[in-house]
Amino acid sequence: MSTREESVQSAGLAGSVAVLCLSAFVVMIDSTVVQVMVPALTASFDAGLDDVLWVFNGFVIAYAALLITAGRLGGVHGPRRLLIAGLVVFALASLAGGLATSLPQLVAARVAQGVGGAMIVPQALTLIAAVFPAERRGAALGLVSATMALAAVLGPVGGGLVVTTWGWRWVFLVNVPVCLAAVVLARRWVPPGVTASRGRLDWGGVVLIGVGLATASYALLGPGRLPWLAPAAVLIAMFAARQRRQPDPLxxxxxxxxxxxxxxxxxxxxxxxxxxxxxxxxxxxxxxxxxxxxxxxxxxxxxxxxxxxxxxxxxxxxxxxxxxxxxxxxxxxxxxxxxxxxxxxxxxxxxxxxxxxxxxxxxxxxxxxxxxxxxxxxxxxxxxxxxxxxxxxxxxxxxxxxxxxxxxxxxxxxxxxxxxxxxxxxxxxxxxxxxxxxxxxxxxxxxxx
CATH class of the missing domain: 1.20.1250.20 (MFS general substrate transporter like domains)
Structure with a gap:
């Protein structure tokens, strides 16, 4: 490989990492930002704390329920396609959240954000494994991990500043240009068709694991809900048993x-x-x-x-x-x-x-x-x-x-x-x-x- 080809390849790898870091950042920061918005949301919608907490819970439940399915979809349709689709979903959901006129609308937007986040996050590991040489994967994952660590903590700080300065709606609206920029960069730098296969999706498995994980997440999100872990365990066990019989398991x-x-x-x-x-x-x-x-x-x-x-x-x-x-x-x-x-x-x-x-x-x-x-x-x-x-x-x-x-x-x-x-x-x-x-x-x- 010539020096010029190596330079172009290195630039492409750096661009891919930048896209993945930006995508992971916007998802992780929105997973932690809601806690500083609670007083503003209770005042804006004249709602109680239990109702407002569903702005957080809705995101977490949807996100956790769909990670396995979204990871498999990345293998079937290609992680680049899933990454871009997830960014579009996240951008539209963020726009809907910023324009919400009622608490149910905001909760629905947060659920949609969770769906988009679940589509985005698993693709990082898949793309790094497919695009990067084996001896450089750890370094690439280190950069993405560093971004996620910073985002998890900057959510409350940055979100608090945004809420105080411009209002809670801008916590969501600011995601829109960031996601659109990530889409443009992904189309430019992330290779198309990576690891895509012609496998079929096990829809029965999707339902079992999705409902099972959503139920388990609900059980762990609040006091007094632990009995819900029993049906969650049954659904997850049924999913595991089903996977052994599937020719193309999820x-x-x-x-x-x-x-x-x-x-x-x-x-x-x-x-x-x-x-x-x-x-x-x-x-x-x-x-x-x-x-x-x-x-x-x-x-x-x-x-x-x-x-x-x-x-x-x-x-x-x-x-x-x-x-x-x-x-x-x-x-x-x-x-x-x-x-x-x-x-x-x-x-x-x-x-x-x-x-x-x-x-x-x-x-x-x-x-x-x-x-x-x-x-x-x-x-x-x-x-x-x-x-x-x-x-x-x-x-x-x-x-x-x-x-x-x-x-x-x-x-x-x-x-x-x-x-x-x-x-x-x-x-x-x-x-x-x-x-x-x-x-x-x-x-x-x-x-x-």
Whole structure:
């Protein structure tokens, strides 16, 4: 390959990463921004808190329910097509949310945003696996992971500024030009037809897993709903049984025969669960103990997000060279230490502990994704991406539900909750270190018979 061809290829890869970062950013920031809008929405629609919370719940339920289906659709129709369609859906839903004249209209728009988000997010891993050389995937995933980490924390801060300056409607309206710009860039930089196949979609499986995951998400989003987990488990079990009989399954069972996928998938999900639980503890301390608000919570979390954003590309680059096991183990150790340090410290030391936790997050996010797909056949990556993102979303909801319950148990509950997060982080990191298959050079994997 000539120097000019290499330069053009590198520019195309950089453009693809930029599109994926921008797409992930707009979805992640909208998944966290609603908490700062609650007072404005209750006043605007003269509604109660329980009703307004469906602006958040509607997004989460739709998003979680469709990740597996959207991942598989990316394999059937091509991830570029799904990415662009998801961006269009997200833009239209954002426009509808910004123009909503009633709370039901806004909730419906948020559900549509969840649909668009579910179409967008799984395509990042699929596209990176298909477009990038094996030895550069970790670095690319590191950049996307850094963007997502920053967006998760900047949502409350940036959203608070927008609500205060221009009003809550602009939180949604500002998405429209961003999504349209991402569409233009995707058409320019993301290769068409990548990994598209002529497989058929298992619609029965779509209904079972969609309703099952939506029910499970509903059960975890509020107190008193845990009995809903029983029918959710039945539906998900029926889906799993159906997949074994399907000639073209929505979630191919052979994905779960890969040990690296299972181990790295578990570590990645555990990291999201610990992170969600820790963010809840930060919110409790800032808002309940210190009298702050959601914006203050976002500012308290900013050192964690910055640390994660800075180290994530480095962790992805290292995982391409030495394997992700040791890096993930170090990350989970740092995340656990940060959770304990935050619970036991005050003022500046607590902020430093959150920065340590952020380093842990950044060390885990990209290597977990890289290791999960490293040994999978290309046709399995779209379905695997949907499964990984679903597991992480479920772990986040479960982390909030469990840690929230522990934190309300009485004296010493805050420390107990942090200790639970630390134990989960350390055990998961150890499992990744011991159980992840030995690192093999990616060119050896690519050229194996």
């Amino acid at each position: 979630m191919p069972p052979r994905v779960f025969r890969d040990r690296a996928f299972l181990v790295a998938g578990w570590v990645g999900a555990a990291q999201f669960g610990v992170l969600a639980g820790l963010m809840l503890l930060v919110s409790v301390r800032v808002q309940s103990e210190l009298g702050g608000d959601a914006i203050d919570t976002g500012l308290a979390l900013l050192p964690m997000a910055v640390a994660a954003g800075l180290i994530s590309p480095v962790a992805g680059w290292l995982s391409d060279r030495i394997g992700g096991g040791p890096i993930m183990a170090a990350g989970m150790l740092a995340l656990g230490a940060g959770a304990s340090g935050f619970a036991l410290s005050t003022s500046g030391l607590a902020v430093a502990a959150l920065a340590v936790a952020g380093l842990g997050v950044g060390l885990v996010m990209a290597p977990a994704s890289t290791e999960a797909i490293r040994r999978l056949a290309p046709d399995l990556v779209p379905a695997a991406s949907g499964v990984l993102n679903t597991a992480r979303q479920a772990a986040s909801l479960l982390g909030v539900a469990v840690i929230g319950g522990i934190a309300q148990a009485g004296p010493g509950a805050f420390t107990t909750a942090a200790g639970t997060l630390t134990a989960l982080a350390l055990l998961s990191g150890l499992a990744g270190l011991l159980l992840l298959p030995r690192h093999v050079r990616d060119d050896a994997l690519t050229n194996r018979p």
